[in-house]
Amino acid sequence: MYVLIAGGGKVGANVTRTLLRQGHEVTIVEQRSDRFRVLEEEFDYRVQRGDATELHVLERAGIGRPPDLLLAVTGDDEDNIVICEIAQKRYFVPKVIARVNDPRNQAHFDLLGVAPTVCATSSIMALIEHEVPESDIIRLLQLREDELEIVEVPIGADSPSSGKRVEQLKMPEGTRLISVAREGRSEIATGSTKLEPGDRVLAILQPGCEDELRKVLLKR
């Protein structure tokens, strides 16, 4: 297939290289002269220099054929939207894929029907949420010689310990609460200290007691 790529940064260059290796025909457009020179050394005539939001640049790059696929992967979201609008509405390019740089602009792509989109930040955030569930135990300090560690536990509104006094909690053996931080102030945890959502509790525990502590405080 024939692919037109707007934007010769890391994404554009790597996609170009990969598609060429797979035997596809590619033209890549890059505006910056320094990047253009580097790309030209590698991709030769397949690189066009210019602003891919200008019609004559797109036409020089072969948008009139039209390409089977256009990738708008510049570092500027407005440029990517405009490139896709021009490609779809004027040149009837059958398929476009756009890069979203700032996830806050995703709504604009959606509103204007520019799809599908790829946003590195959103992908990474989704992975973070999947891999590291929010409000979990954070290891602060390992006292290696004493075989103890100090952890911080953020108490959420849905935590079973929320709304309870420390003496009401069935603290597992080998663990003890040290302090409770609330709104920038900390106090030593005593039996009558009541835990509230948003609190950050410090606990000291023996190795291997983390799961027990998590169950009591966070129920995970």
Place this chain on the structure above:
Amino acid sequence: MKAIIIGCGRTGSSVARHLLDAGWEVVVVDEDEEALSNLGTRWPGRFIVGHGLDIEVLVESGIEGADAVVVSTDGDNTNIVIGLIAQRRFRVERVVVRILDPARARLFAERRLHTICPTSIAIGALTEAALVGESVTGEGESI
């Protein structure tokens, strides 16, 4: 009548002044707070520091009830996208967008965006002036 002006450079600030003189309520948006000085020493209207693509900024400006939106930042593509958002998301009836590139101005005019292209206007005026010896926009007038 209420207008939102997005982009407070030479053009946007002058349009804001003219609309204010015409009795309109005018809200100006620019990402650079120093652009306020383009509005003169005493600007009686609102001035919001923020990006015209930021939905929160647009809502804060009162775009939802605006009679007109004028988009004149220094980026053609930024103006196009802001104009489309004002039209399609906020349903503003009178959206006017400045686009310096004549080709893109024509293209998006075909896509029902009201575009003003200073380059085309200047080309016409300069050509006319060369041909007949006077500027159609009047002497010394700038666009």
